[in-house]
Amino acid sequence: FYHLDVRPYYPSPLRCFKCQKFGHTSQKCPNTEMCTCGQPNHPGEPCNEHKKCINCEGQHAADSRECPRMKEEIVIQRVRTLEKISYLEAKRKVISSSPRVSYAQVTATPSATVNKLVEELLPLLSKTIETQIKQTFDNL
Structure with a gap:
Protein backbone atom coordinates (compact mmCIF):
# COMPACT_ATOMS: atom_id res chain seq x y z
CA PHE A 1 0.00 0.00 0.00
CA TYR A 2 1.02 3.57 -0.66
CA HIS A 3 0.52 6.46 1.69
CA LEU A 4 -0.32 9.58 -0.31
CA ASP A 5 -1.16 13.01 1.01
CA VAL A 6 -4.25 14.44 -0.63
CA ARG A 7 -5.19 18.09 -0.71
CA PRO A 8 -8.01 20.00 -2.39
CA TYR A 9 -7.54 21.29 -5.92
CA TYR A 10 -7.43 25.08 -6.00
CA PRO A 11 -8.36 26.46 -9.41
CA SER A 12 -6.26 29.21 -10.97
CA PRO A 13 -7.53 32.76 -10.53
CA LEU A 14 -10.31 33.67 -12.95
CA ARG A 15 -8.67 36.18 -15.34
CA CYS A 16 -10.17 37.45 -18.58
CA PHE A 17 -7.79 36.90 -21.50
CA LYS A 18 -9.45 39.78 -23.38
CA CYS A 19 -9.22 42.70 -20.91
CA GLN A 20 -6.80 40.99 -18.44
CA LYS A 21 -8.97 41.81 -15.40
CA PHE A 22 -9.91 39.32 -12.70
CA GLY A 23 -13.32 37.86 -11.88
CA HIS A 24 -14.74 37.05 -15.31
CA THR A 25 -13.90 35.28 -18.58
CA SER A 26 -13.47 36.60 -22.11
CA GLN A 27 -16.68 34.95 -23.36
CA LYS A 28 -18.95 37.75 -22.09
CA CYS A 29 -16.38 40.52 -21.60
CA PRO A 30 -17.65 43.95 -22.77
CA ASN A 31 -14.25 45.63 -22.24
CA THR A 32 -11.59 46.63 -24.79
CA GLU A 33 -9.06 43.96 -25.70
CA MET A 34 -5.80 44.57 -23.81
CA CYS A 35 -2.31 43.10 -23.92
CA THR A 36 -0.84 41.74 -20.67
CA CYS A 37 1.56 44.73 -20.77
CA GLY A 38 -1.41 47.01 -19.98
CA GLN A 39 -1.77 48.66 -23.40
CA PRO A 40 -4.44 48.12 -26.05
CA ASN A 41 -3.86 44.85 -27.86
CA HIS A 42 -1.04 45.06 -30.39
CA PRO A 43 0.74 42.57 -32.65
CA GLY A 44 4.05 41.04 -31.65
CA GLU A 45 5.17 38.03 -29.70
CA PRO A 46 6.75 38.29 -27.25
CA CYS A 47 5.54 41.71 -26.16
CA ASN A 48 8.42 44.13 -25.67
CA GLU A 49 6.34 47.07 -24.42
CA HIS A 50 6.82 48.70 -21.00
CA LYS A 51 4.77 46.69 -18.49
CA LYS A 52 2.06 48.31 -16.36
CA CYS A 53 -0.40 45.95 -14.72
CA ILE A 54 -4.02 46.78 -15.50
CA ASN A 55 -5.10 45.34 -12.12
CA CYS A 56 -2.75 47.05 -9.64
CA GLU A 57 -0.79 49.63 -11.70
CA GLY A 58 2.46 47.80 -10.79
CA GLN A 59 5.50 47.52 -13.08
CA HIS A 60 4.76 43.97 -14.25
CA ALA A 61 2.51 42.13 -16.69
CA ALA A 62 -1.13 41.45 -15.78
CA ASP A 63 -0.42 37.70 -15.61
CA SER A 64 2.53 38.03 -13.20
CA ARG A 65 2.42 35.87 -10.07
CA GLU A 66 4.06 38.79 -8.23
CA CYS A 67 0.97 40.98 -8.70
CA PRO A 68 -0.73 41.78 -5.36
CA ARG A 69 -4.14 41.40 -7.02
CA MET A 70 -3.11 37.98 -8.41
CA LYS A 71 -2.08 36.93 -4.89
CA GLU A 72 -5.42 38.16 -3.56
CA GLU A 73 -7.26 36.21 -6.28
CA ILE A 74 -5.31 33.05 -5.34
CA VAL A 75 -6.54 33.49 -1.74
CA ILE A 76 -10.10 34.04 -3.01
CA GLN A 77 -9.95 30.75 -4.96
CA ARG A 78 -8.66 28.90 -1.88
CA VAL A 79 -11.46 30.32 0.31
CA ARG A 80 -13.99 29.50 -2.41
CA THR A 81 -12.78 25.90 -2.60
CA LEU A 82 -12.34 25.22 1.12
CA GLU A 83 -15.62 26.81 2.22
CA LYS A 84 -17.60 25.69 -0.85
CA ILE A 85 -18.99 29.18 -1.52
CA SER A 86 -19.42 31.31 -4.65
CA TYR A 87 -16.68 33.52 -6.07
CA LEU A 88 -18.47 36.71 -4.96
CA GLU A 89 -18.97 35.41 -1.41
CA ALA A 90 -15.31 34.39 -1.20
CA LYS A 91 -14.21 37.77 -2.57
CA ARG A 92 -16.33 39.63 0.01
CA LYS A 93 -14.92 37.47 2.77
CA VAL A 94 -11.29 38.02 1.73
CA ILE A 95 -11.71 41.77 1.20
CA SER A 96 -13.50 42.25 4.53
CA SER A 97 -10.77 40.32 6.38
CA SER A 98 -7.88 42.29 4.87
CA PRO A 99 -6.75 45.18 7.05
CA ARG A 100 -7.67 48.67 5.86
CA VAL A 101 -4.90 51.27 6.11
CA SER A 102 -5.94 54.84 6.83
CA TYR A 103 -4.49 57.89 5.08
CA ALA A 104 -2.94 58.96 8.39
CA GLN A 105 -1.14 55.63 8.73
CA VAL A 106 0.24 55.82 5.19
CA THR A 107 1.50 59.39 5.52
CA ALA A 108 2.86 59.03 9.05
Whole structure:
Protein backbone atom coordinates (compact mmCIF):
# COMPACT_ATOMS: atom_id res chain seq x y z
CA PHE A 1 0.00 0.00 0.00
CA TYR A 2 1.02 3.57 -0.66
CA HIS A 3 0.52 6.46 1.69
CA LEU A 4 -0.32 9.58 -0.31
CA ASP A 5 -1.16 13.01 1.01
CA VAL A 6 -4.25 14.44 -0.63
CA ARG A 7 -5.19 18.09 -0.71
CA PRO A 8 -8.01 20.00 -2.39
CA TYR A 9 -7.54 21.29 -5.92
CA TYR A 10 -7.43 25.08 -6.00
CA PRO A 11 -8.36 26.46 -9.41
CA SER A 12 -6.26 29.21 -10.97
CA PRO A 13 -7.53 32.76 -10.53
CA LEU A 14 -10.31 33.67 -12.95
CA ARG A 15 -8.67 36.18 -15.34
CA CYS A 16 -10.17 37.45 -18.58
CA PHE A 17 -7.79 36.90 -21.50
CA LYS A 18 -9.45 39.78 -23.38
CA CYS A 19 -9.22 42.70 -20.91
CA GLN A 20 -6.80 40.99 -18.44
CA LYS A 21 -8.97 41.81 -15.40
CA PHE A 22 -9.91 39.32 -12.70
CA GLY A 23 -13.32 37.86 -11.88
CA HIS A 24 -14.74 37.05 -15.31
CA THR A 25 -13.90 35.28 -18.58
CA SER A 26 -13.47 36.60 -22.11
CA GLN A 27 -16.68 34.95 -23.36
CA LYS A 28 -18.95 37.75 -22.09
CA CYS A 29 -16.38 40.52 -21.60
CA PRO A 30 -17.65 43.95 -22.77
CA ASN A 31 -14.25 45.63 -22.24
CA THR A 32 -11.59 46.63 -24.79
CA GLU A 33 -9.06 43.96 -25.70
CA MET A 34 -5.80 44.57 -23.81
CA CYS A 35 -2.31 43.10 -23.92
CA THR A 36 -0.84 41.74 -20.67
CA CYS A 37 1.56 44.73 -20.77
CA GLY A 38 -1.41 47.01 -19.98
CA GLN A 39 -1.77 48.66 -23.40
CA PRO A 40 -4.44 48.12 -26.05
CA ASN A 41 -3.86 44.85 -27.86
CA HIS A 42 -1.04 45.06 -30.39
CA PRO A 43 0.74 42.57 -32.65
CA GLY A 44 4.05 41.04 -31.65
CA GLU A 45 5.17 38.03 -29.70
CA PRO A 46 6.75 38.29 -27.25
CA CYS A 47 5.54 41.71 -26.16
CA ASN A 48 8.42 44.13 -25.67
CA GLU A 49 6.34 47.07 -24.42
CA HIS A 50 6.82 48.70 -21.00
CA LYS A 51 4.77 46.69 -18.49
CA LYS A 52 2.06 48.31 -16.36
CA CYS A 53 -0.40 45.95 -14.72
CA ILE A 54 -4.02 46.78 -15.50
CA ASN A 55 -5.10 45.34 -12.12
CA CYS A 56 -2.75 47.05 -9.64
CA GLU A 57 -0.79 49.63 -11.70
CA GLY A 58 2.46 47.80 -10.79
CA GLN A 59 5.50 47.52 -13.08
CA HIS A 60 4.76 43.97 -14.25
CA ALA A 61 2.51 42.13 -16.69
CA ALA A 62 -1.13 41.45 -15.78
CA ASP A 63 -0.42 37.70 -15.61
CA SER A 64 2.53 38.03 -13.20
CA ARG A 65 2.42 35.87 -10.07
CA GLU A 66 4.06 38.79 -8.23
CA CYS A 67 0.97 40.98 -8.70
CA PRO A 68 -0.73 41.78 -5.36
CA ARG A 69 -4.14 41.40 -7.02
CA MET A 70 -3.11 37.98 -8.41
CA LYS A 71 -2.08 36.93 -4.89
CA GLU A 72 -5.42 38.16 -3.56
CA GLU A 73 -7.26 36.21 -6.28
CA ILE A 74 -5.31 33.05 -5.34
CA VAL A 75 -6.54 33.49 -1.74
CA ILE A 76 -10.10 34.04 -3.01
CA GLN A 77 -9.95 30.75 -4.96
CA ARG A 78 -8.66 28.90 -1.88
CA VAL A 79 -11.46 30.32 0.31
CA ARG A 80 -13.99 29.50 -2.41
CA THR A 81 -12.78 25.90 -2.60
CA LEU A 82 -12.34 25.22 1.12
CA GLU A 83 -15.62 26.81 2.22
CA LYS A 84 -17.60 25.69 -0.85
CA ILE A 85 -18.99 29.18 -1.52
CA SER A 86 -19.42 31.31 -4.65
CA TYR A 87 -16.68 33.52 -6.07
CA LEU A 88 -18.47 36.71 -4.96
CA GLU A 89 -18.97 35.41 -1.41
CA ALA A 90 -15.31 34.39 -1.20
CA LYS A 91 -14.21 37.77 -2.57
CA ARG A 92 -16.33 39.63 0.01
CA LYS A 93 -14.92 37.47 2.77
CA VAL A 94 -11.29 38.02 1.73
CA ILE A 95 -11.71 41.77 1.20
CA SER A 96 -13.50 42.25 4.53
CA SER A 97 -10.77 40.32 6.38
CA SER A 98 -7.88 42.29 4.87
CA PRO A 99 -6.75 45.18 7.05
CA ARG A 100 -7.67 48.67 5.86
CA VAL A 101 -4.90 51.27 6.11
CA SER A 102 -5.94 54.84 6.83
CA TYR A 103 -4.49 57.89 5.08
CA ALA A 104 -2.94 58.96 8.39
CA GLN A 105 -1.14 55.63 8.73
CA VAL A 106 0.24 55.82 5.19
CA THR A 107 1.50 59.39 5.52
CA ALA A 108 2.86 59.03 9.05
CA THR A 109 6.66 58.91 9.18
CA PRO A 110 8.18 57.22 12.22
CA SER A 111 9.86 59.92 14.34
CA ALA A 112 12.94 57.71 14.86
CA THR A 113 13.56 57.75 11.10
CA VAL A 114 13.18 61.53 10.93
CA ASN A 115 15.49 62.01 13.92
CA LYS A 116 18.13 59.77 12.35
CA LEU A 117 17.97 61.72 9.08
CA VAL A 118 18.32 65.03 10.93
CA GLU A 119 21.34 63.72 12.84
CA GLU A 120 22.98 62.61 9.58
CA LEU A 121 22.20 65.79 7.62
CA LEU A 122 22.94 68.42 10.29
CA PRO A 123 26.77 68.09 10.19
CA LEU A 124 26.72 68.15 6.37
CA LEU A 125 24.56 71.27 6.32
CA SER A 126 26.74 73.00 8.92
CA LYS A 127 29.89 72.26 6.92
CA THR A 128 28.28 73.51 3.68
CA ILE A 129 27.12 76.74 5.36
CA GLU A 130 30.59 77.35 6.85
CA THR A 131 32.18 76.84 3.43
CA GLN A 132 29.74 79.27 1.79
CA ILE A 133 30.35 81.92 4.48
CA LYS A 134 34.12 81.55 4.16
CA GLN A 135 33.96 81.87 0.35
CA THR A 136 31.75 84.97 0.65
CA PHE A 137 34.18 86.71 3.04
CA ASP A 138 37.20 85.70 0.92
CA ASN A 139 35.62 87.34 -2.14
CA LEU A 140 35.12 90.67 -0.29
